Amino acid sequence: MFGVKTKKQGGFERHWQGTLADYVTAIAWSPNGHYLAATSAASEVSLLNVKLQHLTLLETSSDQSMDCIAFSHDGKFLAAAGQQGQVKIWQVQSESPVLIATLETRSTWIDRLAWSSTHHHLAFQLGFCLQIWDAATAQVVETLSLDATAQDFCWHPDGQALAIAVKNSVRIWNTQTWEIEHDWETAAPSSAIAWSPDGKYIAAGGHDRTLLVWQWGVEYPWRMEGFPGKVSHLAWSDSASSSGAPLLVASSADGMVKWEKDQDEQIGWNATELKHHQAKISAIAFQPKSFLLASAAKDGQLCLWHHAKTLALTLEGAPHGFSCLAWHPQGQQLAAGGENGELFIWSQALPGKGFGHR
Numbered sequence: 001m002f003g004v005k006t007k008k009q010g011g012f013e014r015h016w017q018g019t020l021a022d023y024v025t026a027i028a029w030s031p032n033g034h035y036l037a038a039t040s041a042a043s044e045v046s047l048l049n050v051k052l053q054h055l056t057l058l059e060t061s062s063d064q065s066m067d068c069i070a071f072s073h074d075g076k077f078l079a080a081a082g083q084q085g086q087v088k089i090w091q092v093q094s095e096s097p098v099l100i101a102t103l104e105t106r107s108t109w110i111d112r113l114a115w116s117s118t119h120h121h122l123a124f125q126l127g128f129c130l131q132i133w134d135a136a137t138a139q140v141v142e143t144l145s146l147d148a149t150a151q152d153f154c155w156h157p158d159g160q161a162l163a164i165a166v167k168n169s170v171r172i173w174n175t176q177t178w179e180i181e182h183d184w185e186t187a188a189p190s191s192a193i194a195w196s197p198d199g200k201y202i203a204a205g206g207h208d209r210t211l212l213v214w215q216w217g218v219e220y221p222w223r224m225e226g227f228p229g230k231v232s233h234l235a236w237s238d239s240a241s242s243s244g245a246p247l248l249v250a251s252s253a254d255g256m257v258k259w260e261k262d263q264d265e266q267i268g269w270n271a272t273e274l275k276h277h278q279a280k281i282s283a284i285a286f287q288p289k290s291f292l293l294a295s296a297a298k299d300g301q302l303c304l305w306h307h308a309k310t311l312a313l314t315l316e317g318a319p320h321g322f323s324c325l326a327w328h329p330q331g332q333q334l335a336a337g338g339e340n341g342e343l344f345i346w347s348q349a350l351p352g353k354g355f356g357h358r
Contacts, residue, residue: 012304012315012346015333016053020044021061024323024337025082026068030075033328035092036335037078038343039066045080045088047097050333050345058090058097067111072120077135079122081110087124089135101138105131112152116175118159125150130164142178152192157199165190170204170214184221186212191230196246197238203248205231211250211259213269222268224259227252235284237291237308249274249293249308251281256295258308276303276311283324288331296322302336318342 022042029036036048042061048054059066059080066082071092078097081087087103087110106127113124120136130150132141146166153164161181162173170193172182188208195202204212204221211224211231229252237247245261248269256274279299286293286308293308298321304313318338325336334346 011313011349012334013349014317014344015347016048016050016345017317018048018055018343020046020337020341020343022065022341023339024341024343025065027324027326027335027337027343028069028071029326029328029335030071030078030092031073031329032075033330033333035071035075036326036345037069037071037080038337039069039080039082040341041065042341043082043084045069047078047092048343056097058099059088067109068113070113070115072115072122072135073117074120077115077120077122079113079115079124079135081113081124083109085110087113087122087133089122101135103133114154116155116159117157121175123153123155123162132162144173144178151189154193154195156195157197163193163195163202165193165204170202170212184212184214184219191232192234194234194236196236196248198240198246201236201245201248203234203236203250205234205250205252209252213248213259224250224257224269224271227257228255229253233281233284235286235293237286238288239291241291247286247291247308249284249286251284251295254279254281254297254299256281256284258293272309274305274308274311277301279321282322285325285327287327287334288329290331294325294327294334296325296336298322298339302334315344315346317344 020040022040025039027038038046045059047056064083069080078090089101090097091100122133130144134141148167151165168186170184174181188206190204192205207230209227212221214221231250233251235249243261243263248259254277258272259269277297281297283296291307293305296302300319302315306312321339323337332348336344
């Protein structure tokens, strides 16, 4: 069931609300912000035209979940995958998306995929390999052999490198030669890795309750400890702090820590603990061009943190828990999914004057 519901909460107004058949597993905005795509545990793939508030079901419900979804860098292609072990790719044109490929894999479950930031290259798991597929030519670009299943992977912002967390290492492939440039050892497997938007840093959250941050071109990382459990989610700001480096937030269990690089290289990174959620955090993300942090958790609260430090606003609507969130590319809207299939879009009432702007 889908519908429209307007409700103001603080500086945000509920712009749209709908319901999928089951747990919302992933959401993604198109680069121009015209579309919001979502997947569910009932195998649904939906595409919402935000302006028209018209939703199209690209895949109907079944008993196998779809778990990840992403748009290509230019919004021309949309990819989704999940428990079926298939990667489905649509060409998004006008109002009628067209399914152009269904890629069969040897994997029984694909829970992550990622597009290059500069090409129509899609990376996804293929057993103990990572396959790179070109949506424009419908051909395999490269198959990277790994000695285990990739825990996470992400493209460098300039598209020239691909980082993969596998076993106790973070490996960096040059995407021009497909040779390994770096193989950084970690004490334990990494549950999440993420490049900073400026491409100068890469963070790896570990199963051993630690966070490692490498500066590009420097062999040895900073090491942060003391998390209550494995580091599950990472979020970088796309704006620099006073030190010239972006902010980094890492979540573990029901808590978060903001890390801000000190101007003194000997000090490294300063920590600020963010504590409010009463259950495990499901997702975190910075609003584009600001330091406003959003955190969604299984306690049914979506929190907005001023400068990733002070709780400014709490949004509700998913009493059984929020499962995911995503900011509009220009930052004026925030989307979130819930564990009972709830799907929301909030609009910022006063664009450019939000809690996170400097």
